[in-house]
Amino acid sequence: MSLTKEQTQHLYHKLLDMKKELSGEKKETESMTEEVGELSNGVDNHMADHGTLVTDRMTDQTVREIDRELLEEVNHALQKMKDGTYGVCEKTGQDIPYERLKAVPYARMTVEAQADMEDELETDAPSFEREFHEQVKDLSNKETVDQKSSQTYEILDREQDSK
Template identity: 90%
Template sequence: MALTKEQNQHLYHKLLHMQKELSGEKKKTQSMTEEVGELSNGVDNHMADHGTLVTDRMTDQTVKEIDRELLEEVNHALQKIKDGTYGICEKTGQDIPYERLEAVPYARMTVEAQADVEDDLETDAPSFEREFHQQVKDLSNKETIDQKSSQTYEILDREQDSN
């Protein structure tokens, strides 16, 4: 069932809000030299402090990359609204249910088509790419972001143990 005019308008405004938040001014990160200023003068010069800074920097960079990719998806969805193709699955041509678009307004496919594409990616991608995508999922998933059970933490633990 195609989207009603009201549903389309609601989702359009939701996408505009997301676009505004994602393209807003981000907190400027300090350079590593500024962050470790007191560490480099010999006070509190501990390896764990440096490791924390590096980990925080890597997390910030990953989150920024995720935000950049999400902004691209939002812009793509806004363009589809202008083109009149919003809410139509790019793989099957079927209507994407309103409930899915309400949850993920930039969705390009139905849940079933998206699952098929993700299954194909997982089986076709080299192992290092699958591992990277799982790490990004861990870092962007609110349920696993602070848990030591995520694949990202397991990899970091292995690397630390080998040193």
Template identity: 90%
Template structure:
């Protein structure tokens, strides 16, 4: 069932609020040399202070990148509203359920289509990426966690035996 005008307006305003939040004034970060300079001018600075600084900088950069990508998705969804294609799955052409759009207003696909795309990406990924994803699944799966039968434990055992 296609979205009503009221529902589309609801999502339009929701997306505009997200756009405003994501493109709003961001905290200006100091340059790395300024921050390191402040630390090196002090007395009894510890290497951990520098490590914390680098970790904080990496975290800030990651958050900014995620915000940038999310802003692109929000802008894409707003354009789809203008084009009259909002709420239609880009892969199947089916209507995206209202509940999904309420949870993820910038969703491009139905849950099923998104899962298919992600499965395809995982299948097409190089073997080391597939192995990594399997290890993450093993470590987060309640059935395989703490079991020596998981792929992750087998890899760790092989690495330990080779040392």
């Protein structure tokens, strides 16, 4: 069952809103030397201050990269709307259900095809790549951000316990 005109319009506006949010003005971060220089002007700075600065910078870069990749997916979905191929699974050619597109308007595949692809990636990728993929998934999942139950936190806890 293909999408109705109303459903397509709703998803189109949702994608445009996402694009606007993702391509909106981002907070410009100071250069690393400015930030470190600011810290080194004080007396008795702790090394942890520098470590925190580096960690914050890495987190900002990761979030920007995730936003950039998501923006590419949104633009791809908008292009597919123009081409008339939006809502069709790129792997199977089946229609992607409206409920899935409502949840993930830039979805390229049905849930089943996506799960199959992720299973293939897990079996083909070396373990460190699978672990990194899961960590990035935790960072980009709004449900697991700031929760101690995510895989990223578990790995950090394990590393800290081993020291």
